[in-house]
Amino acid sequence: MPLPAFTLPPLFARIGxxxxxxxxxxxxxGGLNLALDRILPRDHLDALTGKKLMLRxxxxxxxxxxxxxxxxFRPLLDTGxxxxxxxxxxxxxLALALREEDPDTLFFNRRLVMEGDTDLGLLVKNTLxxxxxxxxxxxxxxxxxx
Amino acid sequence: xxxxPELVCPxxxxxxxxxxxxxxxxxxxxxxxxxxxxxxxxxxxxDEKSLHEGVAYAHRHGRKVLLALNTYPQTDNxxxxxxxxxxxxxxxxxxxxxxxxxxMAYARRTHPTLRLHLSVQGSATTHEAINxxxxxxxxxxxxxxxxxxxxxxxxxxxxxxxxxxxxxxGGLCVMVEGRCALSAYATGESPNCQGAxxxxxxxxxxxxxxGMETRLxxxxxxxxxxxERAGYPTLCKGRFEVNGxxxxxxxxxxxxxxxxxxxELARVGVKAIKIEGRQRSPAYVxxxxxVWRAALDQLARNPEGFRVDARWMSELNKVSEGQxxxxxxxxxxxx
Numbered sequence: 001m002p003l004p005a006f007t008l009p010p011l012f013a014r015i016g017x018x019x020x021x022x023x024x025x026x027x028x029x030g031g032l033n034l035a036l037d038r039i040l041p042r043d044h045l046d047a048l049t050g051k052k053l054m055l056r057x058x059x060x061x062x063x064x065x066x067x068x069x070x071x072x073f074r075p076l077l078d079t080g081x082x083x084x085x086x087x088x089x090x091x092x093x094l095a096l097a098l099r100e101e102d103p104d105t106l107f108f109n110r111r112l113v114m115e116g117d118t119d120l121g122l123l124v125k126n127t128l129x130x131x132x133x134x135x136x137x138x139x140x141x142x143x144x145x146x
Numbered sequence: 147x148x149x150x151p152e153l154v155c156p157x158x159x160x161x162x163x164x165x166x167x168x169x170x171x172x173x174x175x176x177x178x179x180x181x182x183x184x185x186x187x188x189x190x191x192x193d194e195k196s197l198h199e200g201v202a203y204a205h206r207h208g209r210k211v212l213l214a215l216n217t218y219p220q221t222d223n224x225x226x227x228x229x230x231x232x233x234x235x236x237x238x239x240x241x242x243x244x245x246x247x248x249x250m251a252y253a254r255r256t257h258p259t260l261r262l263h264l265s266v267q268g269s270a271t272t273h274e275a276i277n278x279x280x281x282x283x284x285x286x287x288x289x290x291x292x293x294x295x296x297x298x299x300x301x302x303x304x305x306x307x308x309x310x311x312x313x314x315x316g317g318l319c320v321m322v323e324g325r326c327a328l329s330a331y332a333t334g335e336s337p338n339c340q341g342a343x344x345x346x347x348x349x350x351x352x353x354x355x356x357g358m359e360t361r362l363x364x365x366x367x368x369x370x371x372x373x374e375r376a377g378y379p380t381l382c383k384g385r386f387e388v389n390g391x392x393x394x395x396x397x398x399x400x401x402x403x404x405x406x407x408x409x410e411l412a413r414v415g416v417k418a419i420k421i422e423g424r425q426r427s428p429a430y431v432x433x434x435x436x437v438w439r440a441a442l443d444q445l446a447r448n449p450e451g452f453r454v455d456a457r458w459m460s461e462l463n464k465v466s467e468g469q470x471x472x473x474x475x476x477x478x479x480x481x
Contacts (some may be wrong), residue, residue: 044189099161104432105465108375115353118379119188119346126189129427130159130196 003095008059016061022075025064029073036072039131047123053064054082059089084116084124096128103129148200150446151411152418153216154212155435158185158425160196164430172365174204174232175212175243177341177424181223182230183214184267185424186341195235205326214424216265217341218246218324224423235260243289244268245324247257250283264288267324267338272286272304273299280308287311289420293322295478296407300414309417314404315431315434316422317467318474319343319399320382325408328381332361333419347380375399377467405437407476409452430465 027111032110036042049069051077055064063074088096103125106112114121155171157163165176177183180192192200204211213234219227231253235385239310241261244250245268253260266289270276279285282335287309290299303310320326330336330344337343348363358370360379366386370376377383377399386395402422404411411419419442423436437458463471 018183030269070154099427099429099432102427102433102465104426104467108377108467109372109375110373113351113353113358115351117347118349118351122190122346123188125427126187127160130161132161145232 002100003091003098005114006091011058011071016057017063019061020122021063021065024062025066025075027073028064029066032066033072034095035131039133040127044127044130045123046069051083051117051120052078052080053120054085056087057090057093058087059091082116083111084120086121086124087113087115149412150442151416151417153435153438153442154420155198155417155431155438156316156421156424157431158190158429160192161428162424162426162431163200164203165432166435167204167209169432169435170443171209171435173212173240173418174200175214175424176418177214178230180226180230181220181339181341181426182217182227184337184341184343185214185217186217186345187425188346190425194237194361195215197233197237201239205238212263213239213242214318216245216267216324217243217250217337218267218339219249220339221382224248231257231260238267241286247283249281250279250285252281258404261286264308265324266291266313269323269325271302275304276302276306276308280306287417289313292318292321292402293323293475296410296414296476299411299416299476303415312404312411312416312417312421313402313474314408314411314419314421314438315462316402317378318397318402318472319380321430324381325379328447329362332365332381344378351379352437371418375468383468391428398470399467401462401468401471403462403466403471404473404476405441405462406454408441408474409449412445412449426465433461433465441473 045068051067067076078100088111092101092106096103103112104128152172154173156165157166157174157176163174163176165456177191179186179193180186186335191365201211213362215230224473227249231249235257241263242253243263243265245265250262262283264270264279269291270288271291271294274460275286278287285308292313324338326337333345333348335345344362350361352359356369362381367379367381367454382396383399385392388395423430423440441458451468
């Protein structure tokens, strides 16, 4: 069943910015690092190394800042202007992850906004599109093979 | 009534290729990760590993894979293009889609059994031009530029032994196919040689108090108010001030959608329908391929009773660039 249309209640967007952004950022980079080199080829993402990235979850009031370093993705405490900022709502990020929505379609509809270095944005979008999720069925690092 | 046309779908990645096959594409076209194709964008396209996996997947399902080798090589980079021809042959691809005559000669000479298609970027709109490519390089199919009316398409088909493929759906541009200089004018990089119209490194989107602005190498292309639909950051679809009025001075963003012409296209002998959009995601490929497969299947079952399902149109409108769709040049009462 396709994801229904929803937006988090406005309260989230109001209080979100006043809450610590580090815990959700840690969850995000943790997930990305699990994917890195397994379904997200590191060499394809080289151009992101050292770049200031920001993911804004509009209806949750969250701004997650992170970067890609030698040892993987990590949170960024720098509050300066990011090199790339991507903004959307919780629902639309989920729909993108589930491949129910096409990013260009959301972009035409102004539901996905990309600011900063467009080339980095295209790299992120196209690399995520190229992820072969079936490879996730491979065992996680550190777990005994089944 | 000739057989229903083949459905030729775009793939910018391996998941898109698999999605196209799973949703009923007869052929999938793709490009390599370099300037040899006209969708040379960061993170897009195929390397050796994904190419081999993609070709194997398609062939396992009895479908074809075509290589878009549709940019023009220059003297200093000629070997990269001939190498791409060789890679396609070695990978067992079913055809290569070419625009450059020198490259066609190379492909014909080096890989005599490799099937050649004339790209839309070759800009051949007459049967004389298409037959020239057929006689000299043995091309099997030509993709027609999106500038001919349906009557003109029929005339071309009647006078050539070459299979004709036409665009059925997707984004439109000014369609000076293979010869457009607008993006090069602003960026100094030619889409026809370097493979990207409005390359990402020259594009900037910025939220300003006046709205979302988009610039190509500093040139303001458009400014969108909060709830206006956005389009691709190309010069031909920008809004400009002309004599004090600000409007789409060259062309309004719009998508081609020829679903309703499908019976006519099949009747005049079109062999294949091409879907635009190698830059789009697997989600787009799924949505569009599904609709066109259903339409072609209905046409094959019942050519006389073919009706466009309203749900098909609403699915396609959802993923379109621009606020409208058009029959483009196909429907042109004037001659």
